[in-house]
Amino acid sequence: MRSWTTARRRERAARDDDFTAFVAAGSVRLRRTAYLMCHDWHLAQDLTQITLAKMYAVWGRIRHTANLEAYSRRVLMNAVFDLRKRRSASEIVLAELPEPPARYPEGDPELHVTLMAALETLPVRDRAVVVLRHWEDLSVTAVAEILGVSPSVVKMQNMRALSRLRVLLGEDFIRS
Amino acid sequence: MDQDLRGLFERALEDEPVPPPGDLAGAAMAQGTRIRRRRTLLAGGGAAAGVVLILAAVLQLTAPAPQPAAPMAAAETPAPAGDACRMPVSGHAAVAGVTLREDVTADQQAAIQSRLHADPLVRVVSFHAADAYTRFSMLWSSPPGASPAFEPWPIPASFLVQLVDPAQYKAFVAGYRGVPGVEGVSRVLCPDVTPSREHE
Numbered sequence: 001m002r003s004w005t006t007a008r009r010r011e012r013a014a015r016d017d018d019f020t021a022f023v024a025a026g027s028v029r030l031r032r033t034a035y036l037m038c039h040d041w042h043l044a045q046d047l048t049q050i051t052l053a054k055m056y057a058v059w060g061r062i063r064h065t066a067n068l069e070a071y072s073r074r075v076l077m078n079a080v081f082d083l084r085k086r087r088s089a090s091e092i093v094l095a096e097l098p099e100p101p102a103r104y105p106e107g108d109p110e111l112h113v114t115l116m117a118a119l120e121t122l123p124v125r126d127r128a129v130v131v132l133r134h135w136e137d138l139s140v141t142a143v144a145e146i147l148g149v150s151p152s153v154v155k156m157q158n159m160r161a162l163s164r165l166r167v168l169l170g171e172d173f174i175r176s
Numbered sequence: 177m178d179q180d181l182r183g184l185f186e187r188a189l190e191d192e193p194v195p196p197p198g199d200l201a202g203a204a205m206a207q208g209t210r211i212r213r214r215r216t217l218l219a220g221g222g223a224a225a226g227v228v229l230i231l232a233a234v235l236q237l238t239a240p241a242p243q244p245a246a247p248m249a250a251a252e253t254p255a256p257a258g259d260a261c262r263m264p265v266s267g268h269a270a271v272a273g274v275t276l277r278e279d280v281t282a283d284q285q286a287a288i289q290s291r292l293h294a295d296p297l298v299r300v301v302s303f304h305a306a307d308a309y310t311r312f313s314m315l316w317s318s319p320p321g322a323s324p325a326f327e328p329w330p331i332p333a334s335f336l337v338q339l340v341d342p343a344q345y346k347a348f349v350a351g352y353r354g355v356p357g358v359e360g361v362s363r364v365l366c367p368d369v370t371p372s373r374e375h376e
Contacts, residue, residue, distance in 0.1 A: 016205060019201060019204075019205065020201040023200055023201035023204065024201070027195075027200055028195075031195065032189050032192070035189065035192070036185060036188065036189070041192070041193050045195065045196060048200070049200065049203060049204055049207065050207075052200065052201070052204035052208070053203075053204045053205075053206075053207035053208040053210075053211060054208065054211060055204075055208070056204050056205050056207075056208025056209070056211075056212075057208040057209070057211040057212040057215070058212075059208070111184060112184040112185070112187040112188040113188070115181075115184045115185075115188065116188050130181070131185075134180075134181040134182055134185070135181070135182060135185045137182070
């Protein structure tokens with residue numbers, strides 16, 4: 001029966017190799033998406049690790065699913081939402097930017113900074129829709145599946161978020 | 177100003193720091209394993225609670241006279257097991273098993289043993305040789321001495337360790353990770369043999 005233990009060990013090694021390959025291929029993008037959600041590289045790193053750990057905990061079940069990428073986004077977003085819930089007790093959430101933005105000059109080199117600040121004022125689920133739709137370039141259906149809502153909710157949240165960003169960043173920003 | 181969001185996101189990501197050094201996959205695997213263990217434990221605890229509830233309900237139904245006190249008492253004492261067999265707080269364990277690798281050398285084993293004896297976290301250590309199969313088959317064959325229906329395979333040798341404080345289980349595990357000759361450390365929930373001085 002020695003072969004039974006060795007076979008099991010070998011299988012586990014193959015599984016771990018799969019996982020290591022997935023981490024190597026996907027962790028950079030995962031961390032970037034996490035950063036756009038939380039605007040903090042340290043936190044993004046933590047979120048990435050939490051996501052990967054949660055995936056490894058069920059790796060035997062999910063490793064052969066068709067879309068690991070989408071699955072990882074789902075786990076990540078849930079981690080972000082959880083964090084949000086846990087922190088909201090101790091944190092003051094600013095509903096508005098500290099200073100109401102005036103008009104930004106044409107081609108403002110710091111516009112991306114303003115965008116990140118504006119993103120933080122959005123409800124966290126709206127922010128997730130914006131990041132998944134416009135940074136990850138995912139379809140409405142894919143975003144809906146990741147966030148566990150219907151496509152029409154995604155469309156609505158996306159429109160609401162974009163119009164709010166437009167208000168914060170200037171009228172002629174984002175023509176979509 | 178016809179800037180798309182994607183371009184702005186790309187610029188926002190330009191200050192991306194170099195990822196901290198270290199094995200991200202390895203760390204995630206270790207953490208993931210802990211998550212899985214905790215879930216298994218929780219599921220086990222839930223199942224145990226369910227069994228207790230069902231038992232209590234059955235007692236209530238079969239009780240000859242309405243005696244509300246009896247089922248209540250049954251529900252309050254869930255497991256008729258010893259102290260060591262209680263579901264520990266997550267991350268705690270009263271008894272830990274230090275499993276040795278199949279290819280452990282005598283020197284490594286001696287080093288591990290003296291390290292365990294010197295460890296302030298450890299109360300009692302006992303050694304269980306690789307012939308644990310014999311003990312296993314003795315425990316599991318219903319008529320004593322009957323040969324079990326499977327071939328023997330090597331169960332690795334291990335040290336059974338009783339910890340001074342169950343809350344220090346994690347610190348104990350961390351101390352033996354990567355020690356040459358150690359396959360792994362696991363918690364022993366219901367030890368059929370408690371570590372005692374006689375085994376030393």
